[in-house]
Amino acid sequence: MMQTQPNSDTKCKDECRARLQEELIINCLKRYPNPNTQRVYKNALNSLFRFTQVLIFDLTSGNIEQWIDYLRNNGLKESTISAWLAAVSSLFNYLLDCQAKGYELGIVTNPVIAVERPTIARYNMIDALDWDQLRAYVKELYKRIETGPRKPIHFRDGGLNLLLILTGKRLNEIRLLRWGQIHLFQGKPKVQWNSEREYDKLDEIPQPAWVMIRAYLELSGRLPQMQTNDYIFVGLESPFNRQTNDYSNPLDERTIRSSIKSYADRANLKNITVKTLRHTYAALMADVGASPQVLRRQLGLASLSETRHYMYHLMNSVDHNRHWKTIAETLGLPSESDDPLKNPTANGSKKPKYLRLPRK
Incomplete structure (x- = not known):
C-alpha cells in the first residue's frame, strides 16, 4: 500500500x-x-x-x-x-x-x-537653496573654467551641474544619459528622458548646459566618434579609460557627489547634495510661476488619480521650456550658443559670454 x-x-x-x-x-x-x-x-x-x-x-x-x-x-x-x-x-x-x-x-x-x-x-524636509546661494554655487562652476586650465572634466562637471539645476531631473536620469537620447529640432537640442513613456515627449536642453556639454565632448575628443548608446557623462579621470579609450561605463555617483561637494565648499555652502539641487529647482520654478502640473511633469512625480486625465491634455499645451530660461536669465547664465573653444574676442579685452560670471 x-x-x-x-x-x-x-x-x-x-x-x-x-x-x-x-x-x-x-x-x-x-x-x-x-x-x-x-x-x-x-x-x-x-x-x-x-x-x-x-x-x-x-x-x-x-x-x-x-x-x-x-x-x-x-x-x-x-x-x-x-x-x-x-x-x-x-x-x-x-x-x-x-x-x-x-x-x-x-x-x-x-x-x-x-x-x-x-x-x-x-x-x-525640503532643503533648497535660495537665489543668492544658487548664484554663489553657479559662480564657482564658471570660475573653475575661467581661472583654471581648460580641462574637459571642468566642462563636464559644469554641464552636469547645470542640467541638475535647470531641469530638476533625478541623478540617474542625467548620469545615465546617452547620446541617442539627444535630437536636434530646428537647430535646438532636445532630450528624451528615460522617465518618459512616449517617444514624442522631448524637452529642450537648457542652452547653458548644452554649451558646456559640447565643449566637454569636443575637448575630450569624443564628439566626432559619439555613438547612439554612448554615455555622455563618463569618467575621464580613470587612467584605464584614457589609455584604452573605453568609455562604455557612465560616470559613477560617488564622483558626482564629490564634485558637487567641491563646488559647494568653494561657495561656502554646507550639506549640498543632488537632492538639494532638485529641491532648489522645484522651489525656484514655483517662484517664477510654474504651475503644479508643469512641476509634476518635469520632476517625474507620481500622478494624482483625480487630475491625471486633465493633466495629460494640459501638458500638451504648456511651454515648460520657458521656465528654465527664466531661471537661467535670473542667474545671469548665457542665453545664446557661444562656442567656448573659439577666441573670446578680437581684442581680448572682453570676457566671452560663456565665461561671464553670474551677475547679482
Missing part, C-alpha cells in the same frame, strides 16, 4: 501561492510608469517579505508593525518608512480591486490601515 505524503500537498500549495504573489506584484508595479516609483516600491516589498517570511495573503498589521520597528532599529528615516508603507498599502489596494473583479485571493482588508504611520512634515 502506497504511503501518502501530507507535507507534499502543502509544499505545492505554498509554491503556487508564492508564484501568484510574484505575478501580482509585477502587475501592480506596472500601474506606475515612473521607473523611480517602481524601484522604491519594489525595494519596500522585497524588504517586507524578506523580514516577515509571510506571504501577502497571510500578512497582518502585526507583521507590518514588527517590520516598521525593524526598519527604525536599522536607522531608516521616517520619510523612507512612510514611502515604503505607501507601497505596501498600494499593493493591498490593488489586490482588493482584483477581488472586486471576481478573483479569489482571500484578502479581507488592507492591514496598513490599522498601522500608525510616521508623521512627516514634508515641507520641513
Whole structure:
C-alpha cells in the first residue's frame, strides 16, 4: 500500500501561492510608469517579505508593525518608512480591486490601515537653496573654467551641474544619459528622458548646459566618434579609460557627489547634495510661476488619480521650456550658443559670454 505524503500537498500549495504573489506584484508595479516609483516600491516589498517570511495573503498589521520597528532599529528615516508603507498599502489596494473583479485571493482588508504611520512634515524636509546661494554655487562652476586650465572634466562637471539645476531631473536620469537620447529640432537640442513613456515627449536642453556639454565632448575628443548608446557623462579621470579609450561605463555617483561637494565648499555652502539641487529647482520654478502640473511633469512625480486625465491634455499645451530660461536669465547664465573653444574676442579685452560670471 502506497504511503501518502501530507507535507507534499502543502509544499505545492505554498509554491503556487508564492508564484501568484510574484505575478501580482509585477502587475501592480506596472500601474506606475515612473521607473523611480517602481524601484522604491519594489525595494519596500522585497524588504517586507524578506523580514516577515509571510506571504501577502497571510500578512497582518502585526507583521507590518514588527517590520516598521525593524526598519527604525536599522536607522531608516521616517520619510523612507512612510514611502515604503505607501507601497505596501498600494499593493493591498490593488489586490482588493482584483477581488472586486471576481478573483479569489482571500484578502479581507488592507492591514496598513490599522498601522500608525510616521508623521512627516514634508515641507520641513525640503532643503533648497535660495537665489543668492544658487548664484554663489553657479559662480564657482564658471570660475573653475575661467581661472583654471581648460580641462574637459571642468566642462563636464559644469554641464552636469547645470542640467541638475535647470531641469530638476533625478541623478540617474542625467548620469545615465546617452547620446541617442539627444535630437536636434530646428537647430535646438532636445532630450528624451528615460522617465518618459512616449517617444514624442522631448524637452529642450537648457542652452547653458548644452554649451558646456559640447565643449566637454569636443575637448575630450569624443564628439566626432559619439555613438547612439554612448554615455555622455563618463569618467575621464580613470587612467584605464584614457589609455584604452573605453568609455562604455557612465560616470559613477560617488564622483558626482564629490564634485558637487567641491563646488559647494568653494561657495561656502554646507550639506549640498543632488537632492538639494532638485529641491532648489522645484522651489525656484514655483517662484517664477510654474504651475503644479508643469512641476509634476518635469520632476517625474507620481500622478494624482483625480487630475491625471486633465493633466495629460494640459501638458500638451504648456511651454515648460520657458521656465528654465527664466531661471537661467535670473542667474545671469548665457542665453545664446557661444562656442567656448573659439577666441573670446578680437581684442581680448572682453570676457566671452560663456565665461561671464553670474551677475547679482
